[in-house]
Amino acid sequence: MQFYSTNRDVEPTGLRDALLTGQAPDRGLYLPESYPALSSGELTDLRDKRYPEIALAILRRFTAGAITDERLLELCEDAYDFEVPIEHVAGRGHILRLDRGPTASFKDFAARMMARWMGEMLADDEQEIVILTATSGDTGSAVAHAYHGIEGIRIVVLFPIDEVSTRQRKQMTTLGGNVSTFAVDGKFDDCQAMVKRAFADPDLSGIRLSSANSINIGRLLPQSVYYVYAYVRLADTEGLEPVVFSVPSGNFGDMMGAVIARRMGVPIERLVIATNANDEVPEFLKSGIYRKIEPSRVCISNAMNVGHPSNLARLVDLYGGWMDETGNLREMPSMERLREDLYGVSITDAETRDTIRRAHERHGVILEPHGAVGWAGLERFLEKNPAAKDIISVSVETAHPAKFPEEIQSLLGLDPEVPPSLAGIEERQESHEPLSVDYAPFRDMLRARFMQDRS
Numbered sequence: 001m002q003f004y005s006t007n008r009d010v011e012p013t014g015l016r017d018a019l020l021t022g023q024a025p026d027r028g029l030y031l032p033e034s035y036p037a038l039s040s041g042e043l044t045d046l047r048d049k050r051y052p053e054i055a056l057a058i059l060r061r062f063t064a065g066a067i068t069d070e071r072l073l074e075l076c077e078d079a080y081d082f083e084v085p086i087e088h089v090a091g092r093g094h095i096l097r098l099d100r101g102p103t104a105s106f107k108d109f110a111a112r113m114m115a116r117w118m119g120e121m122l123a124d125d126e127q128e129i130v131i132l133t134a135t136s137g138d139t140g141s142a143v144a145h146a147y148h149g150i151e152g153i154r155i156v157v158l159f160p161i162d163e164v165s166t167r168q169r170k171q172m173t174t175l176g177g178n179v180s181t182f183a184v185d186g187k188f189d190d191c192q193a194m195v196k197r198a199f200a201d202p203d204l205s206g207i208r209l210s211s212a213n214s215i216n217i218g219r220l221l222p223q224s225v226y227y228v229y230a231y232v233r234l235a236d237t238e239g240l241e242p243v244v245f246s247v248p249s250g251n252f253g254d255m256m257g258a259v260i261a262r263r264m265g266v267p268i269e270r271l272v273i274a275t276n277a278n279d280e281v282p283e284f285l286k287s288g289i290y291r292k293i294e295p296s297r298v299c300i301s302n303a304m305n306v307g308h309p310s311n312l313a314r315l316v317d318l319y320g321g322w323m324d325e326t327g328n329l330r331e332m333p334s335m336e337r338l339r340e341d342l343y344g345v346s347i348t349d350a351e352t353r354d355t356i357r358r359a360h361e362r363h364g365v366i367l368e369p370h371g372a373v374g375w376a377g378l379e380r381f382l383e384k385n386p387a388a389k390d391i392i393s394v395s396v397e398t399a400h401p402a403k404f405p406e407e408i409q410s411l412l413g414l415d416p417e418v419p420p421s422l423a424g425i426e427e428r429q430e431s432h433e434p435l436s437v438d439y440a441p442f443r444d445m446l447r448a449r450f451m452q453d454r455s
């Protein structure tokens with residue numbers, strides 16, 4: 001499979017190159033040149049397959065030529081060794097829980113596959129790759145866990161010492177091995193600035209630096225798998241029964257996974273895009289006018305506080321338009337087709353809290369703030385489109401409620417059960433090193449650790 005850039009100023013390239021460079025040289029985002037279709041017969045064959053087998057059936061269409069099917073199956077088995085529960089809620093409504101991975105957020109699905117793909121691509125390389133990440137919490141832990149123990153790759157995580165919770169910190173600092181963590185005496189923005197500067201620093205050109213950034217195509221493709229999985233588990237695949245998905249969205253990577261699944265043949269009748277108060281995309285769908293929100297609005301579903309989604313350029317491209325790397329709409333996509341396929345909705349914090357309360361009271365379901373935005377979005381859609389009540393619907397839960405104990409405790413008066421992945425984490429032995437916000441000591445540390453390793 002070849003991958004083209006949304007800016008279309010460079011030649012299409014293979015998976016290896018797209019993965020290792022992340023952003024295309026023309027600053028566009030990579031997308032696959034085609035979406036191999038799944039027939040209703042193929043979907044039916046997947047009904048009784050386990051998650052890793054379904055992942056193989058989907059992902060092999062994109063990795064062909066770069067990774068053998070035998071090896072890909074091993075990687076899928078290794079990456080997806082946890083449960084993917086689908087909970088029935090009421091009527092034809094369901095919740096897809098993507099929160100059982102090692103860091104209890106849906107980001108595990110993509111990070112774990114991308115890490116293994118990169119490990120494969122680099123297996124024969126002499127020089128190791130150093131992945132630099134700045135984190136305010138969740139991304140750093142998903143990336144650190146995903147790459148932990150992968151040969152040829154070292155991970156350096158910078159986190160702001162006072163801005164991450166103990167639980168979040170321990171998810172990164174108790175790994176050891178190829179993961180080094182640094183507690184920066186500053187804010188998240190300082191960490192990010194240091195990482196950015198390192199990428200541009202000629203003094204570090206002897207180190208092979210890379211990122212595990214959310215715009216990487218390797219973090220997108222694996223997110224199409226769980227939509228296929230939910231569909232074949234719930235629907236009459238022989239009749240290609242339609243389905244509605246609702247996706248709580250920030251940078252729109254998760255939602256793009258559903259768009260890819262749709263292109264491959266999953267009959268998604270409507271895709272509900274549910275955002276918090278950062279409503280730039282629902283507004284765009286309504287008015288056809290795109291305005292970033294700067295600075296982004298602070299909401300309790302904090303992983304979705306995004307005022308300009310990094311994956312929007314991909315959506316625009318797939319609907320015939322062009323958005324450049326600065327967020328400028330250079331060519332309009334087909335608004336008519338976008339509105340046909342997508343339903344945008346913005347949910348306030350008050351509605352989010354109310355949804356957590358109601359879902360528990362009425363259905364005995366425990367949601368956390370991100371999943372509650374998705375569920376509220378689905379409810380809104382069904383209210384406006386009553387005919388859709390007869391269609392199977394699935395709302396995505398992107399994090400485990402135990403990651404938000406204070407919010408759940410104050411709304412429901414209970415402590416959500418802690419999943420095995422988070423259990424006992426407070427007691428685990430941690431190690432991290434202090435770092436000031438000055439760039440020079442950071443650069444010197446990178447040089448001392450990673451330049452001398454060259455053989």
Ligand SMILES: *Cc1c(COP(=O)(O)O)cnc(C)c1O
Pocket residue numbers: 105106107138248249250251252253254255303304370398399
């Ligand atoms: C990252 C994240 C999201 C947003 O996903 P996007 O792909 O950026 O839209 C939603 N919920 C949780 C818990 C997340 O960590």
